[in-house]
Amino acid sequence: MRTHVQNTPNDPEFAISEDMWTRLGGPSPASFADDEAGFRAGMAEAAFLVTSTAALSKYLPCDAPHLKMIFCTSAGLDRLAPFDWLPPGVALVNNSGVHGARAGEYAAMALLMLAGKMPQMIAAQQAGRWEKHYGSVLAGRRIAVIGTGDLGAAAGRMARAFGMRSVGVRTQAVPHPDFDETVAVADLDAVLPEVEFLFLAAPLTPRTQGMIDRRRLGLLPEGAFVINYGRGALIDQDALCDMLDSGRLGGAVLDVFVPEPIPAGHRLWTTRNLVITPHVAADDPKTYAADSVKLFLVNLAAFEAGKAMPNLFDIVRGY
Amino acid sequence: MRTHVQNTPNDPEFAISEDMWTRLGGPSPASFADDEAGFRAGMAEAAFLVTSTAALSKYLPCDAPHLKMIFCTSAGLDRLAPFDWLPPGVALVNNSGVHGARAGEYAAMALLMLAGKMPQMIAAQQAGRWEKHYGSVLAGRRIAVIGTGDLGAAAGRMARAFGMRSVGVRTQAVPHPDFDETVAVADLDAVLPEVEFLFLAAPLTPRTQGMIDRRRLGLLPEGAFVINYGRGALIDQDALCDMLDSGRLGGAVLDVFVPEPIPAGHRLWTTRNLVITPHVAADDPKTYAADSVKLFLVNLAAFEAGKAMPNLFDIVRGY
Numbered sequence: 240m241r242t243h244v245q246n247t248p249n250d251p252e253f254a255i256s257e258d259m260w261t262r263l264g265g266p267s268p269a270s271f272a273d274d275e276a277g278f279r280a281g282m283a284e285a286a287f288l289v290t291s292t293a294a295l296s297k298y299l300p301c302d303a304p305h306l307k308m309i310f311c312t313s314a315g316l317d318r319l320a321p322f323d324w325l326p327p328g329v330a331l332v333n334n335s336g337v338h339g340a341r342a343g344e345y346a347a348m349a350l351l352m353l354a355g356k357m358p359q360m361i362a363a364q365q366a367g368r369w370e371k372h373y374g375s376v377l378a379g380r381r382i383a384v385i386g387t388g389d390l391g392a393a394a395g396r397m398a399r400a401f402g403m404r405s406v407g408v409r410t411q412a413v414p415h416p417d418f419d420e421t422v423a424v425a426d427l428d429a430v431l432p433e434v435e436f437l438f439l440a441a442p443l444t445p446r447t448q449g450m451i452d453r454r455r456l457g458l459l460p461e462g463a464f465v466i467n468y469g470r471g472a473l474i475d476q477d478a479l480c481d482m483l484d485s486g487r488l489g490g491a492v493l494d495v496f497v498p499e500p501i502p503a504g505h506r507l508w509t510t511r512n513l514v515i516t517p518h519v520a521a522d523d524p525k526t527y528a529a530d531s532v533k534l535f536l537v538n539l540a541a542f543e544a545g546k547a548m549p550n551l552f553d554i555v556r557g558y
Numbered sequence: 559m560r561t562h563v564q565n566t567p568n569d570p571e572f573a574i575s576e577d578m579w580t581r582l583g584g585p586s587p588a589s590f591a592d593d594e595a596g597f598r599a600g601m602a603e604a605a606f607l608v609t610s611t612a613a614l615s616k617y618l619p620c621d622a623p624h625l626k627m628i629f630c631t632s633a634g635l636d637r638l639a640p641f642d643w644l645p646p647g648v649a650l651v652n653n654s655g656v657h658g659a660r661a662g663e664y665a666a667m668a669l670l671m672l673a674g675k676m677p678q679m680i681a682a683q684q685a686g687r688w689e690k691h692y693g694s695v696l697a698g699r700r701i702a703v704i705g706t707g708d709l710g711a712a713a714g715r716m717a718r719a720f721g722m723r724s725v726g727v728r729t730q731a732v733p734h735p736d737f738d739e740t741v742a743v744a745d746l747d748a749v750l751p752e753v754e755f756l757f758l759a760a761p762l763t764p765r766t767q768g769m770i771d772r773r774r775l776g777l778l779p780e781g782a783f784v785i786n787y788g789r790g791a792l793i794d795q796d797a798l799c800d801m802l803d804s805g806r807l808g809g810a811v812l813d814v815f816v817p818e819p820i821p822a823g824h825r826l827w828t829t830r831n832l833v834i835t836p837h838v839a840a841d842d843p844k845t846y847a848a849d850s851v852k853l854f855l856v857n858l859a860a861f862e863a864g865k866a867m868p869n870l871f872d873i874v875r876g877y
Contacts, residue, residue, distance in 0.1 A: 252692060340695050344670050344720070351667035352676075357835075361680055364834045367827040369819035371836050373571060375844045376659050400719065401663070500688035508686040515683045516676075517690050525694045 240307075242266055243281030245290040245298075246273040252524035253312070255289065255532055263532045266539070282306065289535055292318050300324040308542055310550075312531040314338055314389060314521075315470060315558070317443040322554040331552040332538050335389045337530045338521035342440075343393035345468060345520040349492035350377055350397065350436060353464040358490040358512040378402030383434040384418065385427075385450075386441030386469055388558065390521060392417040394438050394466075406430055424450070431458035436466065443470035444557030453478035462489035468520040471497040480510045488512075494520035559626075561585055562600030564609040564617075565592040571843035572631070574608065574851055582851045585858070601625065608854055611637050619643040627861055629869075631850040633657055633708060633840075634789060634877070636762040641873040650871040651857050654708045656849045657840035661759075662712035664787060664839040668811035669696055669716065669755060672783040677809040677831040697721030702753040703737065704746075704769075705760030705788055707877065709840060711736040713757050713785075725749055743769070750777035755785065762789035763876030772797035781808035787839040790816040799829045807831075813839035 242265065246254040250273075257271050270281045275298055282288065282303040288295075292313045299319070306329050311319070314335040325331060352358070355374035363370040382398045384391045387407040395417035398405040407418030408427055415421050422430055427450075431437070437459060441447045451474040456465075465488060467474060476497055482488040490512040499518055501507050507515060538548040552558070561584065565573040569592075576590050589600045594617055601607065601622040607614075611632040618638070625648050630638070633654040644650060671677070674693035682689040701717045703710045706726040714736035717724040726737035727746055734740050741749055746769075750756070756778060760766045770793040775784075784807060786793060795816055801807040809831040818837055820826050826834060857867040871877070 344695050348670035348674055351663055355667055360835050367822055369836050373838050373843045375842045376663050503686055516679050517688050519692050522692055523694045524692045
């Protein structure tokens, strides 16, 4: 059975090359492309598609008579929603698990930058002003992480490593090893007044869209901090900018936005005490493509053995 | 025997108040001041002086006929050098140990910001440009920390926590629990070509002044990173700025400079890929003054028992 690998055009740092594929034991025959003609030709034959969501979303719907499984080299597949293009019987699989190591370091960086008053110091540096801002350690401070998947758990482990008191917010209040406690998302309002750091790491689904609205941001204590490496649409971005500009919130580190790329002249670029990273938090070019291939092989082995694939994506749940 | 506490004027976040002193069991009688008249009056009577170096350096030399010990609420006492003003028989004591927790978090933040391409992203944000810069994890990457005291050890522990391979550079190559290996400062040249992160955490003494000169910076690999929370004069600052501006070095996070404050219009403010923090890396206002008082009490107890004081400063060594 043939595999087709569809890379994003002009994205060499994250491309799966034929060399890499062979070296890692990817099955043959396999075809490789990063353009539409290559995609159409590959899909005419392929049983397995390995693709970035960026590439796939350009070419949908597609004709793929032999297709059995799509493995996406992303964890969040919201840009492929709604999933009405997915042929019945074709399994959709993500690469959740590939992002944890890099995301954890981004999480730690973001927490330390906010606790360390880095947004204020960046602004002072830009103005050429020597202006003391003293930070305090993270130990003992309280964080809520919304979403307890690969990305959320990575944040939870870092929060614990720095001695923070953490609560994981998830669909149901099932205990999670990387959090001191967990609460159900239905009880979020009770948590927000007690957390100094609100960390968003949830997938974007119809139920999570806009969940951190203006009212909920208003429940956070004065001077609280917000981090988001889930999806921009989880939060009311304008309300967040308002509360940063007014000083009601103490700072934010955001990796995801509405829209992306952020257009020139957008208010986000100049919002007070906001650190912007351009949707790079969880992607380490040194390991991303190879780790994705390895994870594909794990899922392929399960598929071929007739077992449950660990990364099977649930289109109803949305993750 | 009387203690005099001399605080820095206009520095309430770090002041030792009479309330704090009493609450922590500071000995009585004690006097408190933050001005010169109070200092002179206090010194006429005091056996013990607890003071910031900023305050003390303003008023030297001083008449202190009963003085037995000066406890400085700083670790680096270089601004009091040369120590010819120190009356014979008066012990000089620092507060090394108070800075480790906060300094460790700053160290982790600085390492993560550099590995995460934060300087590049800060510049892109300032320009209002959506420009992808991908970072890679710290694990497996090599760091040299110069100075293995309280500050250097804090950096070493963080480097280890993130899986880096560390070498501590110290006077002699005595093993240190917080570093994978140690080398003597005399062998520094052999280490530099192999480290991606050069971390300065040494005291400023006649022997360390200018130790990281242009030649030694040139030994670092292309794209290497520099962090300094020791003292600005450890490094050839102009050479560092040159190599950052040219792209020869990949980025730097600096907390200490020559001079401080950095004057308006100084080239440091606009050096490429440089993050400036205004000498705040190791000072946590939530704990600094109280921890300093506690450490004074530990040293005072040793002094009164006729034992070696753990924080006795060696004016010949310079730390």
